[in-house]
Amino acid sequence: MKNLILLLLFFYLLFIFQTSFLAHFPLKGYIINLLLIVTFLFNILEAPEKNKGIFAAGIVGFFWDIFSEKFIGYHILILVILALLIKTILVRYVRIKIFQRA
Amino acid sequence: MKIRQLPGSNIKLILVEFLLPDMRFNFLKNKFLLLIIAILVVFFLNSYREGFYQKKIKNFFYSLSLPLQENFWRAGIKISDFFKTISDINNLKKQNEELKLKNQELLSKIADLENLKKENEILRNALGLGLEKEFNLVMVKVIGKDISRDVIEISKGLKDGISKDLPVITSQKVLIGRISEVYDNFSRIMLISDKNSSFSAKISGSEVSGAIKGKGNFNIFLDFVPKEEEILPDETVITSALGGTFPEGLLVGKIKEIKKSDIEPFQQAEISPFLNINELDQLFVIVNF
Numbered sequence: 001m002k003n004l005i006l007l008l009l010f011f012y013l014l015f016i017f018q019t020s021f022l023a024h025f026p027l028k029g030y031i032i033n034l035l036l037i038v039t040f041l042f043n044i045l046e047a048p049e050k051n052k053g054i055f056a057a058g059i060v061g062f063f064w065d066i067f068s069e070k071f072i073g074y075h076i077l078i079l080v081i082l083a084l085l086i087k088t089i090l091v092r093y094v095r096i097k098i099f100q101r102a
Numbered sequence: 103m104k105i106r107q108l109p110g111s112n113i114k115l116i117l118v119e120f121l122l123p124d125m126r127f128n129f130l131k132n133k134f135l136l137l138i139i140a141i142l143v144v145f146f147l148n149s150y151r152e153g154f155y156q157k158k159i160k161n162f163f164y165s166l167s168l169p170l171q172e173n174f175w176r177a178g179i180k181i182s183d184f185f186k187t188i189s190d191i192n193n194l195k196k197q198n199e200e201l202k203l204k205n206q207e208l209l210s211k212i213a214d215l216e217n218l219k220k221e222n223e224i225l226r227n228a229l230g231l232g233l234e235k236e237f238n239l240v241m242v243k244v245i246g247k248d249i250s251r252d253v254i255e256i257s258k259g260l261k262d263g264i265s266k267d268l269p270v271i272t273s274q275k276v277l278i279g280r281i282s283e284v285y286d287n288f289s290r291i292m293l294i295s296d297k298n299s300s301f302s303a304k305i306s307g308s309e310v311s312g313a314i315k316g317k318g319n320f321n322i323f324l325d326f327v328p329k330e331e332e333i334l335p336d337e338t339v340i341t342s343a344l345g346g347t348f349p350e351g352l353l354v355g356k357i358k359e360i361k362k363s364d365i366e367p368f369q370q371a372e373i374s375p376f377l378n379i380n381e382l383d384q385l386f387v388i389v390n391f
Contacts, residue, residue, distance in 0.1 A: 016167055016246075019255070020174035023247035024182040024380050029319035033249060066163045067255075068248055069283055069290060072156050073144035 003052070008059055014038065015063040035060050043083045048090040057083035161259075161285045164245075168257060168288075171245040175383070182380045237349070239386040240264060245288070247379070252296035252318055256385065259285045269348045269388045276376040277341055277352040278385055291385075294354065294377060295320045302344040303354055305337050311344065312368075314354055320379060322355060324371040331369075333360055339373055349391040 018034050025031070039060045043053035061076030068075070147156045190197075240263060242256040258264055270278040270291050279299065282292035292299055299316035303324065312327035327333060337357045343350040355375040362369045 012167075016170050016174055018249060019246035020171040021178040023175075023254075024178035026320070026379070029321060031247075031249075035249070064249065066160055067246065068250065069253065071144070071148045071153065072159065073140070073147070076140075 004055065007052070007056060011035070011038075011056070011059045011063055015060075015067060019067055035064070039079060039083070040086070043086040044090070048087050048094075053087065054080060054083045157285055161287055164255070164285065164288045168245060171255075172243060172257070175245055179380055179383060186380070237386075237391055238389040240389055242270075242289075242385050242387055244382045244385060248290070252293040252299075252316060252320065253282065254279075254291050254293060254379075254382065256289050256291060256387075257287070258387075259287045259289045261286055263389060264289050264387055267347075269352070269391065270385050271352055271388060272382070272385060274376075275351075275353055277348060277354055278377055278382070280347065281387065293320070295322050295375060301347045302342045303339050304342040305333060305357075306340045307338075311342050312371075314339065314373065320375065320377065322373045322375050324357070324373055326368045327371065329362065329367065329369050333357060333369070333371055335360065349388065 014035060022031055022034060039053075039057050042056045046053045057079040058076055061074075061079040062072070064070075064075035064079070065072045147153065147159070240258065242258045242262075242264075244254055245257050246255045247253070248255070256270075264281060264284055266281055266284055268281045270280060272278060277294055279291045279293040279296070281289050283290040293316070294301070294314060295316045295318065297316050297318045299314075301314055302311060303314045304311040310327060310331045310333055312324045314322055315325050316322055324333075324339060335357050339354040339357065341348040341350060341352040341354060353376050355373040355377070357371045358374040359372040360369060361371065
């Protein structure tokens with residue numbers, strides 16, 4: 001539960017940083033989506049059998065829905081499905097030790 | 103863990119309370135039940151009184167993050183200004199000379215316009231016409247930008263008299279966009295560069311008109327300009343009264359590049375917008391026009 005609260009707080013602050021600070025630094029018109037990068041890294045670097053990455057995807061999706069015009073659930077669904085997909089690919093097809101160490 | 107009971111939603115909330123102690127990170131064991139509850143909650147949030155609770159939740163999070171967002175937004179402006187100054191330092195001398203020349207040109211134009219203004223006032227008085235109504239404005243602060251769209255968030259909403267579709271401008275009369283969504287204490291502005299944005303505009307000082315469309319990532323273009331009309335780079339584009347979305351005469355941008363094709367009935371032009379995300383701090387919502 002403590003981990004979950006820490007994750008929530010971390011992504012909440014990251015979201016405010018992304019929407020209010022990073023918005024001023026577009027690279028050729030595009031703004032880096034730090035949240036998507038962190039979510040992907042979370043899921044790729046974590047041991048495939050663990051579930052924190054899926055939680056992280058859900059939390060990012062929730063805040064993304066809060067800070068966008070979409071209904072609550074839209075980005076949660078997309079990101080959780082993506083996280084599950086990454087996990088499935090890592091478990092079934094990837095055999096590199098670095099991914100199994102964490 | 104105690105959760106407040108919301109009216110008309112007993113079953114769903116009791117289930118959430120029942121599941122939470124056992125969930126932790128082994129929630130996949132109950133994934134089917136969890137999925138059903140999640141779908142029910144999402145369905146409830148969206149359907150009950152047209153998303154009433156959803157709006158309340160979003161409003162709560164915005165109210166909570168408002169002070170932090172304001173500080174981050176200002177820090178972003180300052181830091182990006184600092185980096186811009188460093189990168190622009192080589193061009194400053196050249197720019198300064200150009201600006202001096204332009205300043206002289208503008209001063210002579212101002213003198214001409216002053217004369218015209220006086221003439222205009224005399225004619226208006228003679229014809230018994232009143233001066234044009236000024237806009238009714240509400241000042242707002244920008245607090246954030248949507249991640250995936252050209253939409254920004256401002257710190258005022260329904261409680262401050264803001265409603266959907268109202269135009270938003272800067273103090274220099276540069277058009278920013280229109281209100282796309284309103285909550286109790288904050289609103290969202292769809293910038294003119296958003297892919298869903300489209301409105302009629304014309305070239306300043308001529309009757310050539312077309313439609314400004316957003317391309318995303320702060321880019322806009324002028325479309326539906328008849329081929330036979332001549333448009334030139336650096337001409338200023340302003341809003342036109344056609345369509346009634348925006349008041350006439352608000353600044354949009356300058357023509358950057360013209361695109362003509364033999365097979366297309368209309369010509370297009372890339373516009374360099376006056377809208378600059380790093381200069382958006384305080385904006386004005388036109389409440390009536």
